[in-house]
Amino acid sequence: MNELDRRDFIRSVAGAAALSATDFAAPTVTPEAGPVFLATWPHGKPAADRAAEVFHSGGSLLDAVEKGINVPEDDPKIMSVGYGGLPNEDGEVELDAAIMDGTRHRAGAVCAIHSIKNPISVARLVIEKTRHTTLAGEGAYQFAIKEGFKPMQLLTPASLQQWLDWRSTPNHEQFWVNPANHDTIGFVATDGKGHVVSGCSTSGTAWKIHGRVGDSPLVGCGVYADDNVGGASATGDGDIMTNYCTSVSIVHNMARGASPQDACVDLIKHMAATDPRNREAFICVIAIDNRGRAGAASMNAGPKFQYAIWQNGTSKMADAIVVY
Ligand code: ASP
Numbered sequence: 001m002n003e004l005d006r007r008d009f010i011r012s013v014a015g016a017a018a019l020s021a022t023d024f025a026a027p028t029v030t031p032e033a034g035p036v037f038l039a040t041w042p043h044g045k046p047a048a049d050r051a052a053e054v055f056h057s058g059g060s061l062l063d064a065v066e067k068g069i070n071v072p073e074d075d076p077k078i079m080s081v082g083y084g085g086l087p088n089e090d091g092e093v094e095l096d097a098a099i100m101d102g103t104r105h106r107a108g109a110v111c112a113i114h115s116i117k118n119p120i121s122v123a124r125l126v127i128e129k130t131r132h133t134t135l136a137g138e139g140a141y142q143f144a145i146k147e148g149f150k151p152m153q154l155l156t157p158a159s160l161q162q163w164l165d166w167r168s169t170p171n172h173e174q175f176w177v178n179p180a181n182h183d184t185i186g187f188v189a190t191d192g193k194g195h196v197v198s199g200c201s202t203s204g205t206a207w208k209i210h211g212r213v214g215d216s217p218l219v220g221c222g223v224y225a226d227d228n229v230g231g232a233s234a235t236g237d238g239d240i241m242t243n244y245c246t247s248v249s250i251v252h253n254m255a256r257g258a259s260p261q262d263a264c265v266d267l268i269k270h271m272a273a274t275d276p277r278n279r280e281a282f283i284c285v286i287a288i289d290n291r292g293r294a295g296a297a298s299m300n301a302g303p304k305f306q307y308a309i310w311q312n313g314t315s316k317m318a319d320a321i322v323v324y
Contacts, residue, residue: 034192036292037064037310040235040284041183043072043081044308045315051189052310061191062101062124065199069097069120072185073201076156080183083117084156085203088210091163093154095119095203096217098134099127102196102225102290107133109217110140112210115151120201122149123217133219137211166207184216186233188225188288196290198223198231198247204238214238220248229255230289232263236282236299244271250287260287260295261321268297268323279324286320296320 035055037048051068055061073082080086087093097119098109108126110119111134122144126135135143145151155163166172184202200222204214215238216222222238224247225231232247246267253263264285271278283299286307298305298320305320 034292034312035061035190035310036192036288036294037068037189037308037315038187038286038288038294038296039068039308040186040233040286040305042306042308042317043075043078043183044185044187045317047071047185047187048308048310048315051187052315055189055191061189061195061197062099062127065099065187065189065197066120066124068189069099069185069187069199069201070118073118073120076158078183079159079162080203081185081201082119082203083152083154084159085154086159086206087155087163087203088212089207090210091155091160091167092210093159093203094208094210094212095154095201096213096222097123097199097201098217098219098223099123099199100197100219100223100225100231101127102198102227102231105226107219107223107225109134109219109223110144111136111213111217113137113140113144115141115154116144116149117152117154118149119217120199122147123199134217136213163207172207184222184235186216186222186235186286188231188233188286190230190288190290190292192292194290195227196225196229196231196288198225198233200233200235202235202238215241215246218242220245222247224248224251226251226255227290230260230287232260232285232287234283234285235305236284240271240278240281241283246283246285250285254287254289260289260293261297262295263287264295264297265321265323268299272299272324284320298322300324 055064076084100107
């Protein structure tokens with residue numbers, strides 16, 4: 001499916017609600033396709049490498065995705081994820097993360113958590129230790145502390161300096177309507193035997209209003225995974241993407257037969273068709289199916305969207321398809 005006009009898309013999205021049980025019932029998995037790890041941006045490469053290492057030393061796919069995402073979370077030089085992430089307008093770092101297990105159809109998420117550098121690991125514990133899906137703000141922080149996470153200052157000298165520079169910029173309040181810096185680590189993985197996991201971790205858009213939550217920790221937006229189909233994740237302007245439930249839209253499109261690549265492109269075309277201003281927006285998505293086929297697309301060439309792919313024992317960076 002290369003061309004999908006808006007009407008078809010809307011019809012097909014509406015049809016998602018009516019997807020029959022058989023759409024999700026029988027995975028068509030190539031036996032032993034081998035694991036595949038896909039992660040956004042250059043910082044995704046060490047993350048994918050770490051995930052592969054964890055997986056090959058006996059970790060589960062969830063362990064692999066979590067530990068892979070820990071790599072940029074721990075790296076102070078990555079200013080859009082974890083420790084060293086750019087703060088909110090008040091100078092406090094607030095992190096968002098989610099992880100979804102496609103077997104149990106179960107996600108864990110934390111939003112706007114402060115002082116904890118590995119929100120993806122807290123999100124993982126939301127799955128394992130609670131029956132909840134999403135914890136926010138102070139509640140997410142208290143949960144992390146109870147689970148033994150150590151609070152720390154997440155601002156680094158470099159991120160503090162960027163915040164101070166922003167504060168001294170005339171009219172800096174306009175960030176409410178003009179998006180500032182972002183990135184994120186979005187991750188999708190399969191074990192090559194039909195199991196998929198999706199994860200996402202971010203400090204969100206820089207200088208955001210205290211309490212702002214983007215797409216990354218929202219199930220169906222920043223992450224989605226279903227072993228019967230595949231998984232997806234997103235990076236870019238979460239204030240826009242949240243309105244399109246990007247990841248679940250991509251996965252449901254794959255359930256109807258689209259390849260991961262076509263499903264990514266279709267979603268982006270739909271976003272442009274519903275609002276032409278979205279053509280200028282920073283929107284990037286990745287997807288994988290339960291056979292290990294991968295796809296990635298970005299709305300425009302604005303930020304050159306690259307993603308890491310680990311497959312057959314080696315990882316490399318690849319350029320996503322630019323739709324407009
Ligand atoms: N999607 C993230 C957010 O809006 C940021 C990003 O991926 O660049 O919070």
